[in-house]
Amino acid sequence: MKPIVLCGPTASGKTELALELARQTRGIIISADSRQVYKHLTIGTAKPQGKWQNGQYLVDEIPYHLVDFLDVTRSFNAGAFTTQVREIATKYPNSPLIFAGGTGMYLHAYFVGMDHLPPSTPQSRAQVEELFNQKGKEGLHQLLQEKDPISAEQIPVGNIQRTMRALELFLLTGKPASALKSGQFFQLPDSQQSHWVYLAWDKEALNTRIETRTAQIFEGMCEETSHLLAAGYAPDTCALKSLGYPQVIQFIKNEISRQEALDKIIILTRQYAKRQRTWFNRYTNAQRISLVHPADFDVKKLAQTILSACANGEIKNF
DSSP states (O other), X not given: OOOEEEEOSTTSOHHHHHHHHHHXXXXXXXXXXXXXXXXXXXXXXXXXXXXXXXXXXXXXTEEEESSSOBOTTSOOOHHHHHHHHHHHHHHOTTSOEEEEOSOHHHHHHHHTOOOOOOOXXXXXXXXXXXXXXXXXXXXXXXXXXXXXXXXXXXXXXXXXXXXXXXXXXXXXXXXXXXXXXXSGXXXXXXXXXXXXXXXXXXXXXXXXXXXXXXXXXXXHHHHHHHHHHHTTOOTTOGGGGSTTHHHHHXXXXXXXXHHHHXXXXXXXXXXXXXXXXXXXXXXXXXXXXXXXXXXXXXXXXXXXXXXXXXXXXXXXXX
């Protein structure tokens, strides 16, 4: 069976559906989540509750890879993800692979490929951050327009991170970022090699799910964060920059109220979900599942529909 890739915005139910697919196929799950890799961050990253046994992380006895293994001080990237997935696929050649996660860059890197661009350095990152502080987002984008008009046309003014990265590549190589890229960024995954499924929740329904989940996990996030800070980890530790944790730290330090922290996390999560929707909408050859009401999310039925479409090699949207 070719790999099944469950993608979609945060809080869309990817983990729950992946577990059901794994049950029905006797498969294993590979997480494509840049924050679930960290040990000690469970509640705030929506990491599935599991246990380590014989060198495997098991969730309901199902092997769940690339979660809960990395120290919070370390970084992880698409290249590392691709390398580790290849190792897992080699180790379990007869096991159906179920991918679940919202870090689109990781999935794209493994299934489509990415250009090997020079990594950031402390010096280059400091340079572009200083440019941003001096010029603001409009001025920064104008500078990109001067140095790399092709990239400037492709990157919206409001996407500060992509603007900064394009300028950083120019600083590192002396060449426009657009000249360094092969075009793989815009290619689609081969539908003969993998079956992609996009969980397309109605916007308001997803916002409700985000609000509900944030309220449910807030206390747990506070507990996790307090333990890490008490253990001596700095507030700007790599993992503690994850979505929501800086606001929790502000609340713990009495810099903002509980409600202010909740409201900020909800807003940031909605914004992140919007960026994820934009990213995953590019995959026009994915099986698209439209969800509006809670009753629509019947994992047993959805899993059966997905497996039928995967077996038949067709896109069966509903």
